[in-house]
Structure formats: C-alpha cells, structure tokens
C-alpha cells in the first residue's frame with residue numbers, strides 16, 4: 493500500500509525549474525531514498541511535501557488526500573515531520589526542551605493554563621518530560637538531557653533533530669542528509685537507528701543522502717534526481733548499475749556507487 497503519492501510535481505523559482513514533473517510512490521513502512529547531485533532539487537522536494545513551498549503544479553497525496561495548500565503545521569498534524577539539511581535546533585535551549593518543542597504538537601494545554609500553572613497542566617508537562625526523556629534514551633542522548641543543544645557534538649545534534657521529529661509521532665519521517673558530517677562510526681549507528689525506527693515506531697522513512705554506502709544498504713527503493721528531473725528509480729541493485737545514474741555522478745561519487 494502506498495502512503496504517499498507524488499504526482500507530476502514541478503517547482504519553478506522564476507526562470508529556474510528546481511523540480512520538473514516528478515512522480516513517486518512511497519510504500520507504507522518503507523525506507524525510500526531520494527538521491528542526486530548537488531542542486532538536483534532534493535531539498536526543494538521535501539520543502540514542497542512539508543508545505544514550506546507551494547508546488548507550481550502537481551499534487552502530493554497522503555493516504556489519497558491532497559496536502560497542497562495546507563500550512564506547514566497542518567502537514568505536521570497529518571503526520572509528516574522532517575529534519576533539516578542545515579541543523580535547526582534551539583541551540584540555547586536544553587536537549588530536553590528541544591524534544592518538548594517537537595511534542596508540543598500533541599499537547600492539549602492552553603497557554604493561559606500553562607501561565608497559571610494549573611495542576612492538570614503541570615501533570616501534563618511532567619508526563620511530557622518523562623516521554624521526552626524516553627525518546628532521548630531511545631536515540632542514545634540520555635546523557636545530554638540538560639545540556640544546551642548547541643554544545644552537543646555535530647553527530648549528536650543530528651540525532652537530536654531526529655528525536656525532536658519523532659516526538660510528534662509522525663507517520664512519515666523525512667530526513668534531509670542525516671549522515672552529513674558524521675564519521676563512519678556515527679553513520680553506522682545512524683543506519684541502525686533508521687532501521688529500528690521503521691520497525692519499532694512503524695514509521696515510513698524518506699531519506700535524502702549523499703552517503704552511497706548508507707543509501708545502498710538501507711533503502712528499499714531509490715529515486716534519483718538530476719537537474720530537477722527524475723532520471724531513475726528502482727531497487728538499490730538497479731540504481732547501482734544504472735548508466736544514467738552513474739553519468740550523473742561521474743567525477744563525483746561515481747566510484748562510491750560501486
């Protein structure tokens with residue numbers, strides 16, 4: 493069953509076509525990768541799914557319902573959250589507080605109640621903290637709970653972004669270059685985490701990534717963009733041997749495709 497259908501999605505910025513007529517089907521509970529050289533349109537694609545940008549044309553269907561025209565918080569409410577290529581944490585806030593922000597979407601408290609510290613609200617806040625702590629434990633950041641997010645090593649900041657994203661209990665998690673800047677050991681444990689989230693959190697994962705080893709190892713299905721166009725799609729083995737894909741990467745990551 494497909495949870496997400498992308499139909500002929502095009503985004504133009506003035507004269508520049510960032511994505512052109514892209515169609516994709518994402519199976520529920522799959523790990524789907526979107527790859528392609530720099531400037532291929534990958535992040536723009538995520539920005540359209542999360543309603544940061546409105547498509548110039550085309551449609552995005554979540555379980556058959558169009559997301560086009562919704563606001564970003566509504567898309568989140570319908571079950572799609574993301575991490576960012578350029579980490580976007582509240583760096584002055586603690587690690588725990590960053591996760592609480594992600595959870596906020598689900599909390600019922602009205603701000604007046606919060607202001608007055610009404611007992612029911614306090615209880616809800618306490619529960620939220622316990623839950624946030626569990627999420628941090630799950631991603632392996634329990635030792636950093638009260639640290640300022642900005643003080644974390646880079647790899648840990650990427651994990652915290654994932655923690656914040658899963659705090660909203662998404663159906664679909666979009667990861668924009670989660671392994672960027674990570675060393676091989678960090679990348680390996682990220683790979684395990686992504687696998688585990690799919691199984692344990694029952695989430696569908698769409699991943700933009702330049703680390704071909706990770707992509708080939710983890711993906712059920714891969715879509716390849718180049719200059720805004722979908723040039724190939726298939727299982728890792730098909731993509732690895734695809735002539736157009738190798739050409740698109742030549743001089744850059746061609747060697748690492750093998």
Ligand SMILES: Nc1ncnc2c1ncn2[C@@H]1O[C@H](COP(=O)(O)OP(=O)(O)OP(=O)(O)O)[C@@H](O)[C@H]1O
Nearest residue numbers: 505508510528529530531532533534535536537577
């Ligand atoms: N807000 C914007 N205004 C104008 N042009 C934009 C905007 N956002 C993206 N672009 C352009 O759209 C194209 C695709 O950019 P995008 O960021 O989606 O690529 P990408 O595949 O994510 O690349 P990278 O691997 O470097 O992150 C690029 O030419 C980029 O300059």
Ligand SMILES: [Mg+2]
Nearest residue numbers: 534535536577
């Ligand atoms: Mg990008």
